[in-house]
Amino acid sequence: MRAEPLSDPAVAGAIEEMTFRTHDGTELFYRKWPAQSGQAKGAIVLLHRGHEHGGRVAHLVEELGLHDFAFYAWDARGHGRSPGVRGFSPSFAASVHDLDSFVQHISVVDGFAVSDMAVVAQSVGAVLAATWVHDYAPPIRALVLASPAFSVKLYVPFAREGIWLWQKLKGQFFVNSYVKAKFLTHDPARIASFESDPLITRPIASNVLLDLYETADRVVADARSIIVPTQLLISGSDWVVRHGPQHRFYENLAHPLKERHVLKGFFHDTLGEKDRGIAVAHVRRFIADRFAAEPATLDVTNADETGFTRDEQDRLSSPHDLLSVKGLYWAFYRTSIRVSALFSKGLETGVKTGFDSGSTLDYVYENQPRGLGPGGRLIDRQFLDAIGWRGIRQRKLHLEELTRIALARLREAGRPTHMLDIAAGHGRYVLDAIDKSAIKPDSVRLQDYSPINVEAGSRLIAERGLKDTASFHQADAFDGDKLAATIPSPDMAIVSGLYELFPDNGLIERSLGGLARAMKPGSLLLYTNQPWHPQLEMIARALTSHRGGEAWVMRRRTQAEMDQLVAAAGFRKIEQRIDQWGIFTVSIAERL
Template sequence: MEQHNTFTTQDGTELFYRYRPAKNGSSGKAVVLFHRGHEPSGRMMFLADELGLDDFAFFAWDARGHGQSPGERGDSPGIGTSVADVDDFIRHIGTQYGIAPENICIIAQSVGAVLVSAWLHDYAPKIRCAVLASPAFKVKLYVPLARSGLKLMHKWRGNFFVNSYVKSHYLTHNKARQQSYDSDPLIARAISVRILLGLYEASERVVADAQAVTTPVQLLISGSDWVVHHKPQHDFYNRLGSHIKERHILKGFYHDTLGEKNRETAFKEIRRFIRERFDAPPDIPDRTRDHLYSESRREADELSTPLPALSLRGLYWRAYRAMLDLGARWSEGLKIGKATGYDSGSTLDYVYRNSPQGSNIIGITADKHYLNAVGWRGIRQRKTNIGKAVQTAFAILRGAGKPVHVLDIASGHGRYVLDALSADALPDSVRLRDYSLLNVEAGRRLIAERGLQDTVSFDQLDAFDRANYQNLTPRPTLGIVSGLHELFPDNDLVMRSLRGFGDALEDGGCLIYTGQPWHPQLEMIARALTSHKDGSPNWVMRRRSQQETDQLVEAAGFEKIRQWTDDDGIFTVSLAVKK
């Protein structure tokens, strides 16, 4: 019998969902359904009966702004928030119903399939498999330059809503399904522009970097889809990193793939795929050697290769570097980056403060543009998310009756850690460390300014020397490593610090670690920005997929329990517990 419940997201919102226990009384496996845009969960639950998977429980949510969940219809604070909601929902199912991710299959359609694809990419969940039906990676807007116009209007007006042009007879040949679509009071025809534009941006990112997704995937493409383009769906499939993947093109199907007149054609493939996946052990490839051979290694090697000096790209980036040098005469941020490296603790501390400065109006304007770069916006959100992770870890440790002794191994100036401490709930002790004496001295001044000398210390030490983690008194219960591993491509080097944390932290202790699975400005960074490590104009970052980062942490003896990600999917913050 179907039950109606709610779960609470990271930001405290209660979202509605439907639950139908397995018909045969089983309790260990689940199919989780994600609806298309505009629609509620009730239009997906018929799959629980028609698929005939009687040994599976079925869950289906109403995304925020849809159905019986709160929020303005067709809206969300952002695509990143909606993707985080997916993660919260799956964690709720695990906590509330005892169903582990590896015993969950996802079936998602249209917009729901985009959210799930972004979740697979950004959060690297260990689910058994996913069925993606007509993912809305690129909506057909039909009006020329519609997307550009919407972006411009959104910049001028802020968020606003547009109504869907799609009629029910363009979605499905099924007359009953058409009639129910036209009469369902929970269907909202409007969608907010920030969600529509965010959908495009998330889709482009996930399609471009689909190699990071290794979950077994079955992709269903409606052959006569009036609503979304086919090409991004094929690009996504062709680039998928999954060892197990299937693509089925359903001739004559409209966009409502799972609600089509001849949907049994699709359901036969879905049943077989799910049964095969659950008859076999979970397929999780080892990504810990990706620094030797992977797409991210190929990408980094390409960016490490100097361009011919007289090539168009070589001339372009030479001119770009010259403009940065010119801007550094007047812009404070560019001046700090040039002097200390754009990846230095001094640069990050300046970015955290986010106050444009310059010697004249040109410098201040350039500084404002510099600080508003997508990467720096993500860095500031990473700082906020570290604060959330710190407070979550404090609650876990105190709930377990443990003292809170913090060890951060690459603190920069330490601002992001100190800002995360609340005056009414200070930890028992904080050890900050950094390899740079400049950072240590700046951090000590910041500690003195805040009067935290009795609680916080700052020392100059090498994070990659495992001996520096031995015999610490008091023994740390919370480790933090932020922004360090992203600067070094070698996983063997990274494992030295992670194993050091494994040595230092007691069982049940927490580890906060950051990642960078995606960045839209990698070439600019590599061709134009200097690094504090060697002063080279070739600061190359090898991106680690979230799965790769998580597996390295797991190899050191930790288990991830929470994750936070910025709206652009660039920087992640994860919380793990020592097993």
């Protein structure tokens, strides 16, 4: 990531106009205001509304009166002076990743720790910010959300369903905003500037609009995963978005340092309203208070005992009465899976070895439907296209990408590249990642507890002619002492799809502790997590695990919980990927 001045700061006054390179190489435009006091206490990132750009929030730099802070405001992809088709992004998740790249850029270029940053965001920008904090778990000092667009009022009956259907039939298209400036604010100057601004973007791509709804539903329902101090500003007379999801989001927030302010008579442009001084004063005080105190980190490493995901796991572990409607429904569902397993190879593998087994995952990675005749292959195709398995395959792609990045990082540092995977299953994803990397590791040690996986993985190593550099061993991934004694000391360790299967944090701490003792400072850890899943109940009620055919009941870990466990073991997270559905993450952490 690099900064490229687009104009002379001396000419532009206090504003510096720059670009940064985001995760896919796109250069996005942003404005920067250095701290007026010279020595910045922290950084404040401003995120604009949908259809707008960073210039529309520039007034807040002066109005907030926080002169000891540096300010940053981007033009989101497809908006303002940033490139791309107007109103388009590959997905809402891609825009959230853009935001993560932007914060990393600020941290690297200007030296601000993420814990010394606050985010102030409006409307669609507020949904981006809330999703980023939920999915990436950055330990920012404060989050301010003004009228987040968790549910946009489209006014036309069944408009959301119609957009979804039309996109299915015709492909992506664009929807033009119906909102007039007079319904955004009572401020005549803001109305006039909106109507005359050539950088206002009226259209929004249908895929982005649908993603916005789906992502907002997920984040509102799972807001207990957000553990940063949060202030919510709600416009009392908002014509654009609904209030209900905003209140549910606030009520679900986990951090005790949270505020909600309902601003009577305010239209949607909360921080651009005629009487915005009221809202701005709330923001100024909240940010100043958060920076006047030490970072208010909420420890969630005991979530396996007292957290809401433990409650969720306990509910899913409790069977329904067999004669109840739900009991009968899930009994029929389980029976249908066993009958379908007579025809579908994937379902047969899951029933025999467990749907969380290395054998099933290897089958999912191959993604080739097999079964008895065309009907069996059709059932198998439906099985392989389940959203969880699509997420697994995307996780594999992210593992391959971050493996290449990690190997390159180690090589640039002049370090050896001894790899260790402590629970590799069949090892296909690791070997595929090595095949696709221009930099090959000095050695590869794959391990797994299951003899079936060790045997299958050893065959894969032989088939690929890697016996000289790769080996497969039977070992317990939770034996910290044996992990600590690994020879050679791993410069890069991988833990993929393992910790998600075990709810007990004590096991995870033991495993991470062993890895930390084995790895030297500067070594890299790649780890996965499952912070959310849309089919948790179906999995718990209908699928079996590799542990003796018992029900596959998962306790998901929020990203904050997983990252805190990794940090407690002596690692610092430096990069993350997440799929577009928010199910699986892959992260790189450095041994400190």
